Amino acid sequence: MNRQSFMQKLESLLKKMPDEHRQEAIDFYNEYFDEAGTENEAKVIEELKSPEHLAAKILAEYAQKQLITNKASENKKSKRKASGRISAFWFGVLAVLSAPITLPLAIALLSILFGLAIVVLVLVPTMAIVAFALLIAFVFSIFVLPIQALYILAWLIILVGFIKLLLALTKAGLDKIFIRIKSL
Amino acid sequence: MLFSINSKLLEACVLALLLDADSYGYKLTQDVKAMTNISESTLYPVLRRLQNEGFLETYDLPIDGRNRKYYSITPAGVEQQKLNVQSWKKYKSLIDKIFTGDKL
Numbered sequence: 640m641n642r643q644s645f646m647q648k649l650e651s652l653l654k655k656m657p658d659e660h661r662q663e664a665i666d667f668y669n670e671y672f673d674e675a676g677t678e679n680e681a682k683v684i685e686e687l688k689s690p691e692h693l694a695a696k697i698l699a700e701y702a703q704k705q706l707i708t709n710k711a712s713e714n715k716k717s718k719r720k721a722s723g724r725i726s727a728f729w730f731g732v733l734a735v736l737s738a739p740i741t742l743p744l745a746i747a748l749l750s751i752l753f754g755l756a757i758v759v760l761v762l763v764p765t766m767a768i769v770a771f772a773l774l775i776a777f778v779f780s781i782f783v784l785p786i787q788a789l790y791i792l793a794w795l796i797i798l799v800g801f802i803k804l805l806l807a808l809t810k811a812g813l814d815k816i817f818i819r820i821k822s823l
Numbered sequence: 824m825l826f827s828i829n830s831k832l833l834e835a836c837v838l839a840l841l842l843d844a845d846s847y848g849y850k851l852t853q854d855v856k857a858m859t860n861i862s863e864s865t866l867y868p869v870l871r872r873l874q875n876e877g878f879l880e881t882y883d884l885p886i887d888g889r890n891r892k893y894y895s896i897t898p899a900g901v902e903q904q905k906l907n908v909q910s911w912k913k914y915k916s917l918i919d920k921i922f923t924g925d926k927l
Contacts, residue, residue, distance in 0.1 A: 666892070667848055667867050673889060674849030687865060700868035704875055 652694035835907040841896040
């Protein structure tokens with residue numbers, strides 16, 4: 640094995656490392672060969688044992704460094720979590736202190752939501768019944784009064800549109816509320 | 824040598840050499856080899872580690888139409904080496920006591 644094949648093998652064994660780190664190692668050993676001089680090439684290769692042996696050492700050092708930096712970033716993360724917990728604590732304090740104002744507000748909000756729910760619950764079935772009646776009326780009148788039957792059809796379509804709109808709005812509203820609750 | 828030099832000791836040896844003067848990879852390796860007669864085939868991982876810890880700095884110097892990367896010790900490295908020397912003295916006296924049979 641000569642210098643060139645040694646270095647090629649080393650480079651391919653280090654391909655898992657990021658480019659800059661690999662290049663630094665390759666530069667180091669190229670310089671090492673240069674300093675030793677061509678007359679000592681064989682001696683250097685003997686000293687360094689094998690590309691595999693060398694790559695294992697370089698990778699071990701790199702892996703260890705990665706482990707340390709990962710640990711450091713994990714520590715940072717858990718610190719951030721702790722600060723999150725503190726703000727949750729202050730949120731609780733604020734909630735208790737502002738109870739005289741927020742409690743009536745919450746009750747009012749709940750009443751409005753309850754009212755809206757009743758409206759939706761009553762309105763949707765009513766509209767559905769009317770739509771059904773219109774459908775029957777349409778089917779029966781199409782043969783007798785075709786023009787009037789078309790009017791009925793128009794109203795029917797408008798009504799179905801309203802029902803769908805109402806349901807979609809209710810669903811969107813509920814989804815938003817659920818997301819808020821989950822994020823709390 | 825009967826006793827092996829572990830990586831921390833090797834780091835301390837490199838810092839000790841660099842306290843005298845800046846040096847480069849090949850020369851450092853030869854110096855350490857000559858002094859300690861270690862089987863360690865390369866100092867590269869040791870130098871990388873010291874650099875990561877901020878104990879070493881590097882700079883390039885052109886020589887014979889190519890670059891030579893020099894290593895120099897940082898103030899943090901000097902402080903670390905003081906700790907290393909203290910720690911070694913404690914360790915040495917402990918082993919000495921055991922070997923001479925003195926009470927610990």
